[in-house]
Amino acid sequence: MAQALELNNTLSVSQITGHIQHTLEADFSSVWVKGELSNLTRHSSGHWYFSLKDRSAQLGAVMFRRQNGSVRFEISHGMEITVHGRISVYPPQGRYQLIVDQMLPAGQGDLHLAFEALKKKLATEGLFDPARKRPLPAYPQRIGIITSPTGAAIRDMLNILSRRFPLAEVLLIPVRVQGEGAASEITQAIEDFNQRADCQVLIVGRGGGSLEDLWAFNEEQVARAIAASTIPIVSGVGHETDTTISDFTADHRAPTPSAAAELVVPDSHELMSRLINMGHTLHKTISHRVDRNRQRLEALQNSYALKRPVLMIEQSLQRLDQLQDRSFRSSAEKINLMLSKLTGLEQQVQALNPLAILERGYAVVSQENGQIIQSVKQVNRGDAVRIRLKDGDVQTTIKKVNPKKIT
Amino acid sequence: MSEKEKTFEVLMGELETLVARLESEDLNLDDAIQHNEAALKLIKLCRKRLDTARQKIDKLVQNSAGEWQKQPLD
Known part of the structure; x- marks a missing residue:
């Protein structure tokens, strides 16, 4: 019995062509093909249309203008060539063809293939x-x-x-x-x-x-x-x-x-200038360091800690001077004070010296026992008194007492 | 090994090490000064080597006994 039509498995022409296109284009996306060049047409657009054939098959091919410009040899009917490209399916006509991007004369093509094969082999080995x-x-x-x-x-x-x-x-x-x-x-x-x-x-x-x-x-x-x-x-x-x-x-x-x-x-010239620069950099670096250390040293020299002993001595000396001054000043003052006091006292003493009054012509009258007579009440008629004058004394007797009448 | 026996590469290597150490600043001043002097000496030496270098070119040929011999390239 004839197989029943399996509607679900039936493909449209477009569908099967789509499958073929997908399969062919995926499997032959980068291939090298060797064959005889025939049916060459150089189209006015600049594209080349040709066939590659051997004894039992032929393959339609196109090389677009953009690629065929790089072909460095004269092509002619019947020559053996090696090309690289990809298979492309053209669904409207149900045809497939090779889109060529590289073309070499067959001898060179062999070398090229050998090159590619060795390259692939050594790359696989990790070389x-x-x-x-x-x-x-x-x-x-x-x-x-x-x-x-x-x-x-x-x-x-x-x-x-x-x-x-x-x-x-x-x-x-x-x-x-x-x-x-x-x-x-x-x-x-x-x-x-x-x-x-x-x-x-x-x-x-x-x-x-x-x-x-x-x-x-x-x-x-x-x-x-x-x-x-x-x-x-x-x-x-x-x-x-x-x-x-x-x-x-x-x-x-x-x-x-x-x-x-x-x-x-x-380049030794570059090396030379590098060496010279290195020398400059080194010089700068080291003098910078020396400078920095010198500054540190100076800072240390000027530091309070180092200067303190000197300062302390200086301060002590100063203090000593001040004390000396002060003691000198105060003793001088004291002397002066004493002197003026002394002078004052001297004057006072001078002023109080009864002899001084006598100098001016006054007299001091005293009783026989030495008591100075200051009032008439201290004496009576007939009392012996002593009168001191500036250059000696006289002794005499009171003749009369005349108290001052109070008015 | 004396300085004279050292290859240019060794000298340059030493110089680069010295400079790197100097630039890292972890040296005390005494060492820095010492390193600096050594580096300047190396720079001088390297410059002298470059200045006076004349390229030596030889061709190697094997004699009948299979020994290598240097010959000037004509």
């Missing part, structure tokens, strides 16, 4: 791991160079090294850098330098050339020898745009041999 990369010595004493002894690359490197850092010694192991045997020689030289172990850094490189010329640096043995080196290696192969597998396994990648030389040494 490009950034953690493997070793730092370069700041001031290498000896630099090993592995390159051709002839040609511009070695001259450029030596020029730069001697201009920037003549202090470093340079050892060259001359090798062939292209053609048969080049890879083995480069590998051997890396091993030899490692065995000698007298260089702190190695440069492996060569000047620019075609992909084939640079191929030795894409060989697995060279890439592995670089990765295995215990001495840090800088690769400098070709021009800025060239990338080799050696660049990925080297500790540092320089775009050119000259750049590699610049990378491995410091």
Whole structure:
């Protein structure tokens, strides 16, 4: 019995095409395809439409103008090419095609595929791991160079090294850098330098050339020898745009041999000015410190604690002076006071001296017993009295007493 | 190792250490002055080395016995 129509499992054309589109575009988002170029149409829009074919199949392809501008060789019907791109499904026509973004002649394409395969393999092994990369010595004493002894690359490197850092010694192991045997020689030289172990850094490189010329640096043995080196290696192969597998396994990648030389040494002119600056900074730092200590010392010298004994002595001396002054002043005052008192007393004594009155012509009358007679009541007629005068005395008798009549 | 035998890298390393210590200021004055003198001496030495350096360039070749020999690069 014929299978019943399972309406629920039936797809529309759009649905199945959508599935196909999704599956194809996901599975073939980045592929390399090799084949013969045919049916080439260069459209007026600048896009190229063509087929890739081999004996039993063909594949429609398009390379848009934006990408085909970078194709560096003449394309023609029937040539073997290798292209890179992605599969795209065009639902309105139910067709799929390859959208090409890179195109190489087949020979070069093979190299390219080999390159990609080795790159992938070594990357999987972790040989490009950034953690493997070793730092370069700041001031290498000896630099090993592995390159051709002839040609511009070695001259450029030596020029730069001697201009920037003549202090470093340079050892060259001359090798062939292209053609048969080049890879083995480069590998051997890396091993030899490692065995000698007298260089702190190695440069492996060569000047620019075609992909084939640079191929030795894409060989697995060279890439592995670089990765295995215990001495840090800088690769400098070709021009800025060239990338080799050696660049990925080297500790540092320089775009050119000259750049590699610049990378491995410091610039002695910069170093020189750095040294001079260092000297200035040191001088400033130390004189600043000495100044600060001197200030501290001076502050200590002037501190009250240190000055106190001196101050105390000075204060005592001053006090002594003051006391001396005071005692001098007070004794002088006392003397003066005494003197004036004395003078006063003298005058007083003088004034009280009865003799002084006698000098002025007065007389003192006293009884025989010496008592001074001040009133008529003290004497009677016939009493003997003594009259003292300034120059002696007389004795006489009272003849009459005449009390003063009170009116 | 005497100063003369030391590589430029060793001298620069010593200099950088001295300067870093001087700048950290945890030294007493005596040590600071000593460090400073040593650093200035090293600076002088490094400058002299840079000033008088003439690059030595040799090519390494192996003789028949497999021994390495240095040859001037022509």
